[in-house]
Amino acid sequence: MSPIVIKTIQFFLSLSILIVLHELGHFIPAKYFKTRVEKFYLFFDVKFSLFKKRIGETEYGIGWLPLGGYVKISGMIDESMDKEAMAEEPKEWEFRSKPAWQRLIIMLGGVTVNFILAVVIFIGLAYAYGETYIANDSLKDGVWVTDTTLGDALGIQTGDKVLAVDGKEIESLNTIVPEVVYGENITIERDGQKIEMEIPVNFIETISENKEQVRFIKPRLPWVISEVPEDSQNASVGFQAGDVLTTIAGSSVKYQDQVFPILESNKGKTVDLIVNRNGTDVPLKAKISEEAKLGLMIGMTGADAEKQGFLKYNTTDYTFLESIPAGWNKGVKTLTDYIKGMKKIFNPDTGAYKEVGGFAAIGGMFPDTWNWPAFWATTAFISIILAFMNILPIPALDGGHVMFLLYEMITGRKPSDKFLEYAQITGFFILIALLLFANGNDVYKAIFK
Template structure:
């Protein structure tokens, strides 16, 4: 099956789960407080719906426009803009007739469910799969910077050890980039000396311009042959799978990053090499192509790298009880990191606004192949995003309604229905503008990047 189709299926499945549960977060407290819910819809039913069925006082349905979902609560200024109903005298079962604290709970229900859902997913992942990562402090000779443009921008070199970001020690190798993106200062160890560097304010923009090389911080690994292709210029030289390159052109090497510049300097020539095979040193002569390659496949798994002492993989298994705080901490950290990212987006100097994406960007977060752990981890992350975005104090979002309710509870004065109508319209246009900007970014990246 095509990777695009797999991503699309995962995207719509995840989106459907999140929308239904978000709307249930409004629906359940509304029903508990005896507030009438007229509609409960997955996706929007503009002009018509794909499916609908009325049960009791509520019509349940699936719309055709997959931009979200909604519950229509009686007596509430919402996207339906039902002015006729609002012009009538308030009924006891309407939203506007309920005490402010009850209305606040109803409005906070959606984002609460989104955050709780993310935490539950993280708990489940911790319990089912535990946690596994390459220990950053196990890289005895530092990291490999595979892209010099990004490395120079950050001020990091091959062989540096990344100690901390903003004073927080980095435990896992794969945590370096997320912390760098959100951070302000990076602490490195270089040649035995500890140095601290400011992370450029526009580093996110630099990454955006070099997207294909964004994962430029990698562990330093040896040059181990994994395959000798039939079409290689060195197929008959004597190389074997498992050979470890230790000397090339008279220079001793340990890591892959030390080999590349030597090959570059010896393009189109034949060089003396020494490989280690079953503990013995084997001298060979190899041809370097005009583009500076040996024509060999190299690489080893992280498990093999651990066995050979190049890195250490830390594994933590959680009992169900232990997985609860682990899942909670993961949820809080994910939300905190996302808020840090949003702060950078609102600072034009960072260039982070270029990374704002719409539906294509969200769909691209899912893996190319069906992988349940990755699917649920991505769903949890999107759930955090939905929780944060919906609580923003923008009219037409849950956060806008919460803002007006808090104003009412503090001042004792309720905003007029006319004011709420205008606020809803204003919020609607703000959301449309954000939607166009985010998806416009997707289109721009697709065409020009």
């Protein structure tokens, strides 16, 4: 099956789950407070619906426009803009007739469910799969910076040890780049000296321009031959799988990053080299191509790297009770990081606004092969995004309604229906503008990048 089809299926499955549960977050407290719910829809039913069925006072259905979903609550100024109903005298079952604290709970229900759902997913992932990562402090000779453009922009180089970001110790190698993206300051150790540097304000933009190298910080590993291809220019030299390169062109080497510059400076030449084979040094001669390659497949398993002391994996298995705080902490951390990212987006100097994406960007977050852990982790992340975006104080979003309800509860004065109507219209146009900008970014990047 095509990777695009797999991503699309995952996207719509995830979106459907999140929309239905978000709207249930409004539906359940509304029904609990005896507020009439006229419609409950997955996707929007502009002009017509794909499916609908009335059960009691509520029409349940699936719309044809997959831009979200909604519950239509009686007596509430929402996206339906039902002016005729609002012009009538308030009924006891209507939203506007309920106490402000009940209306607040109804409006907060969606984002609350989104956050709780993310935490529940993280709890399940922690319990089912635990956590495994490369311990950052196990890299005795620092990290390998595979892209000098990104490394120079950040101010780090191969051999540096990344100690902390914003004063928080880095435990996992894989979290260095995400922490740097959201951070303000980085602490490294170079040649035994601790150095603190500011992270460039536009580093997000630098990464976005070099996306293919986004994983530019890797562990330093030896040059171990995993395969000798039959069409290699050095197929008959005598290389064997498992050979470890220790000397090339008269220079001793320990790591892969030390080999590449030597290959580059000896393009097209035949050089002497030494490989270690089962503890014995074996001298060989090899041809370096004009592309600075030996024509060999290299690499070693994580288990072998750990066995030989180049890195160490930390693995944590959680009991069900232990997975609960782990999942909660993951949810809070994800939300906190997303808020940090949004702050950077609203700062034009960072260039982060260029990375704002729409449906294509969200769909691209899913793996191109079916992987349940990755699917659920991505769904949890999107659920956090929906919770945050919906609580923004923009009219037409849950956060806009919450803002006006808090104003009413604090001042004792309820905004007029006419004001709420105009606010809803304004919020609608703001949302359309944001939607066009985000999806326009997707189109621009698809065409020009």
